[in-house]
Amino acid sequence: AQRVTQPEKLLSVFKGAPVELKCNYSYSGSPELFWYVQYSRQRLQLLLRHISRESIKGFTADLNKGETSFHLKKPFAQEEDSAMYYCALRGSNYKLTFGKGTLLTVNP
Amino acid sequence: DAGVTQSPTHLIKTRGQHVTLRCSPISGHKSVSWYQQVLGQGPQFIFQYYEKEERGRGNFPDRFSARQFPNYSSELNVNALLLGDSALYLCASSQQGRGDPEAFFGQGTRLTVV
Numbered sequence A: 001a002q003r004v005t006q007p008e009k010l011l012s013v014f015k016g017a018p019v020e021l022k023c024n025y026s027y028s029g030s031p032e033l034f035w036y037v038q039y040s041r042q043r044l045q046l047l048l049r050h051i052s053r054e055s056i057k058g059f060t061a062d063l064n065k066g067e068t069s070f071h072l073k074k075p076f077a078q079e080e081d082s083a084m085y086y087c088a089l090r091g092s093n094y095k096l097t098f099g100k101g102t103l104l105t106v107n108p
Numbered sequence B: 001d002a003g004v005t006q007s008p009t010h011l012i013k014t015r016g017q018h019v020t021l022r023c024s025p026i027s028g029h030k031s032v033s034w035y036q037q038v039l040g041q042g043p044q045f046i047f048q049y050y051e052k053e054e055r056g057r058g059n060f061p062d063r064f065s066a067r068q069f070p071n072y073s074s075e076l077n078v079n080a081l082l083l084g085d086s087a088l089y090l091c092a093s094s095q096q097g098r099g100d101p102e103a104f105f106g107q108g109t110r111l112t113v114v
Helices: none
Strands: A003-005 A010-014 A019-021 A024-026 A032-038 A045-049 A072-074 A083-090 A096-098 A102-107 B005-007 B010-013 B019-024 B031-037 B044-050 B053-057 B064-068 B074-078 B087-094 B109-113
Touching: A003 A083, A003 A096, A010 A019, A019 A102, A096 B031, A096 B044, B005 B087, B010 B019, B019 B087, B019 B109, B031 B074, B044 B064, B044 B074, B074 B087
Parallel strands: A010 A102, B010 B109
Antiparallel strands: A003 A024, A019 A072, A032 A045, A032 A083, A083 A096, A083 A102, B005 B019, B019 B074, B031 B044, B031 B087, B044 B053, B064 B074, B087 B109
16 A cells, blocks of 8 residues: 655745655555645646656755655745645556645745 | 646535536646545545546545546546535646656536535
8 A cells, every 4th residue: 555644734934944844655665756736726736756856946855765755845935835735656556645735834 | 728627617416416527638648637635635546547548546436437538538427426525626637647747737626515
């Protein structure tokens, strides 16, 4: 079975502060991990995927297979980062499994 | 390009009724996936179709079915509606299905069962 856990339902930080959204997964094989974002009144959209090792909008995420984690990080949060963030896992069956999401609020 | 489009945007049905939700993928995308999102939860996978064939099915009862048409649009059908089927139903498309993650989602259809 594949499972994604996002332990924080809500996360609030001040503008300019570092932010880390936690994601832990459970999967017996080699998963693909993704972060999705949903801004207010907008559609769900792919933010980044672990295999591309890219930085999008200043966010990065490293897959740690030992700790089975894929935390999303940004060194300096901006108000426009306020959104719902979902971590997702795709296994060999190509089914995407999402976590419950973390609502990030960046305060001015 | 209008992106992934879903219809209708909102729907109210009575328990026991049947509902059909529709999705048009981005032009050139051959894969369509359906997700159910209950309030406070992440999206839950229902089906994936690629080139008109079912490629994946989530843990949903047989009341849920889907199909993909030659133009790659898709329908999700739910029979014998239950109150618990009330949710936002999302459609996502990708070019190749298994190679690409679902990068493009529709705005969703909000289904309320009363």
